[in-house]
Amino acid sequence: MAATRPGPVIVLVRPQLGENIGKAARAMLNFGLTEMRLVEPRDGWPNPAAGPAASGADNVLADAKVYPTTAEAVADCAHVYATTVRKRGDTKPVVTPEEAAGEISAREGRSAILFGPERSGLETVDISLARSILTVPINPDFGSLNLAQAVILCAYEWSKVAAGSVVQPTQEDTLPPAPQEELEGLIGHFEQLLEPRRYFFPEDRAEANRRTLRNVLTRPGWNHLEVRTLRGVLSALSRTPDVRK
Amino acid sequence: MAATRPGPVIVLVRPQLGENIGKAARAMLNFGLTEMRLVEPRDGWPNPAAGPAASGADNVLADAKVYPTTAEAVADCAHVYATTVRKRGDTKPVVTPEEAAGEISAREGRSAILFGPERSGLETVDISLARSILTVPINPDFGSLNLAQAVILCAYEWSKVAAGSVVQPTQEDTLPPAPQEELEGLIGHFEQLLEPRRYFFPEDRAEANRRTLRNVLTRPGWNHLEVRTLRGVLSALSRTPDVRK
Numbered sequence: 001m002a003a004t005r006p007g008p009v010i011v012l013v014r015p016q017l018g019e020n021i022g023k024a025a026r027a028m029l030n031f032g033l034t035e036m037r038l039v040e041p042r043d044g045w046p047n048p049a050a051g052p053a054a055s056g057a058d059n060v061l062a063d064a065k066v067y068p069t070t071a072e073a074v075a076d077c078a079h080v081y082a083t084t085v086r087k088r089g090d091t092k093p094v095v096t097p098e099e100a101a102g103e104i105s106a107r108e109g110r111s112a113i114l115f116g117p118e119r120s121g122l123e124t125v126d127i128s129l130a131r132s133i134l135t136v137p138i139n140p141d142f143g144s145l146n147l148a149q150a151v152i153l154c155a156y157e158w159s160k161v162a163a164g165s166v167v168q169p170t171q172e173d174t175l176p177p178a179p180q181e182e183l184e185g186l187i188g189h190f191e192q193l194l195e196p197r198r199y200f201f202p203e204d205r206a207e208a209n210r211r212t213l214r215n216v217l218t219r220p221g222w223n224h225l226e227v228r229t230l231r232g233v234l235s236a237l238s239r240t241p242d243v244r245k
Numbered sequence: 246m247a248a249t250r251p252g253p254v255i256v257l258v259r260p261q262l263g264e265n266i267g268k269a270a271r272a273m274l275n276f277g278l279t280e281m282r283l284v285e286p287r288d289g290w291p292n293p294a295a296g297p298a299a300s301g302a303d304n305v306l307a308d309a310k311v312y313p314t315t316a317e318a319v320a321d322c323a324h325v326y327a328t329t330v331r332k333r334g335d336t337k338p339v340v341t342p343e344e345a346a347g348e349i350s351a352r353e354g355r356s357a358i359l360f361g362p363e364r365s366g367l368e369t370v371d372i373s374l375a376r377s378i379l380t381v382p383i384n385p386d387f388g389s390l391n392l393a394q395a396v397i398l399c400a401y402e403w404s405k406v407a408a409g410s411v412v413q414p415t416q417e418d419t420l421p422p423a424p425q426e427e428l429e430g431l432i433g434h435f436e437q438l439l440e441p442r443r444y445f446f447p448e449d450r451a452e453a454n455r456r457t458l459r460n461v462l463t464r465p466g467w468n469h470l471e472v473r474t475l476r477g478v479l480s481a482l483s484r485t486p487d488v489r490k
Contacts, residue, residue, distance in 0.1 A: 027394065029387045042460045055389045098405070136401075137408060142274045149272065152394055153401055156381075160343070163382060194478065196486035216474050220465035229461050233435065236444035237482045 007032060007158055008104050008111040010151060011073050013039045013126050016118045020147045024115075025060035027152035031159035037073045037112075050192025070114065070126045078109025079192035081148055082122050082130035085143060094133045097181075103132075118147050123217045141209045151230055152207040175223035187217055252277060252403055253326075253349050253356040255396060258284045258320050258371050261363045265392045267298025269360075272397035276404035281309040282318045282357075314357065315371045320426035324466075327367050328374035330397055331387060333360025336460055339378045346402035348377075354421030358399055363388055363392050373459045374425065420468035427472045432462055434479045441470035 010028055015021050015038065025036060031157075038045055045066045054061055067073035074080045080113060081100050082092075095103065104111040117123035129131070136145060136153055145153075177183075190213060200206035222230070255273055260266050260283065270281060283290055290311045299306055312318035319325050326345055327337075340348065349356040358379060361367030372378070381390060381398055390398075422428075435458060436445075445451040467475070 030383050032384045136274050139277045194481050197481045197484045198480035212474055216471045226461045236439050236442045239442045241441035
């Protein structure tokens, strides 16, 4: 099984606010990306506003490298993606974050994803460095992704691919349903209490009522702990209420 | 071809900062979600800090409804997801945002996703209302998703499914789970019968017993017919047994 390739380099081109650089670092590290590059950060680097916004992703900031041009920032990268809103007349392939993640994980060579300045986005000259356009499919009537959000969606999609077989948060540590005999015990307990209380009445409805009750109790697939809880409930219900209370 | 089901309701439980409510609204609208509900927002509602942070998603805020309890906020929802970090011993199914999106689009009945307060996350009592845990698979060494980021990942995954004209066939044409308020009625009925029979005893176990019972009764996702059957069973059980028989 092929090892997962390193994650993409996140390149912030002329970012404006230090706070947003910090938030981007936090977004990256949440999904295991650690390599940030900065092209001409407006307020210089390091930026004291970045640290607090990074919420602990300090190493990402400490390791961030600064480049005078976008071309230099991606010089060692084989696959460069430019995040932009999709425009008419794009001449490059346009991919979603999900598609980009798949490509990045599958391809040899380092990948980089370019993100433009908060206000204006990437310029044509930056985009021209990229082989692909990365566009987040967004509400056409309200496109308002900020920098850290765009970063987190890309990082998240990459981590899904990279995780591969890792942590499949499914129902695995839920217990299996109780053995059928425990379920039968529960159903029997219900019936034994219901019989003398004329639940299965009138006679011609009894069979259907029994079947309905059985279906209701069978469908959940309760595990043995849950069945035990319900047996306790039934025992309690068969007691005479304590009217002193 | 089945139309796409409505998106999930986003329920912010005891959110602290108005700014974060605004950011959550923006995150939602970016991916086409519009229905926000607020449970006990710390600083009241409306909150003047929310609007600027929403960056134009003002309608989401204007339409947001406030509820005194989480239970009331999800009373009309058939499928409730609680976003939490995954813990050992979860007794509910744990799904990723992607899996949740698939389920939400495929199932009959309204879905809701609960998000806890910024600092502390959802409390046990909120989680107990949900049938599933929604966990974002995150860097185990640095889990630091903020509220708006958690919301945006869920909204994003939902929009991917909703956008795909892929018709997610429902597995069965069984009825959807009963609305949450019917389930609450059933749980309340159980408790009302069990209380005087000293089921919730001793005192120091009462809370845990209540929670266990709630989990057992919540997990099945019974439909309204099944809930009605069980209400009938409880009515019968509260009768005095007929010893003549």
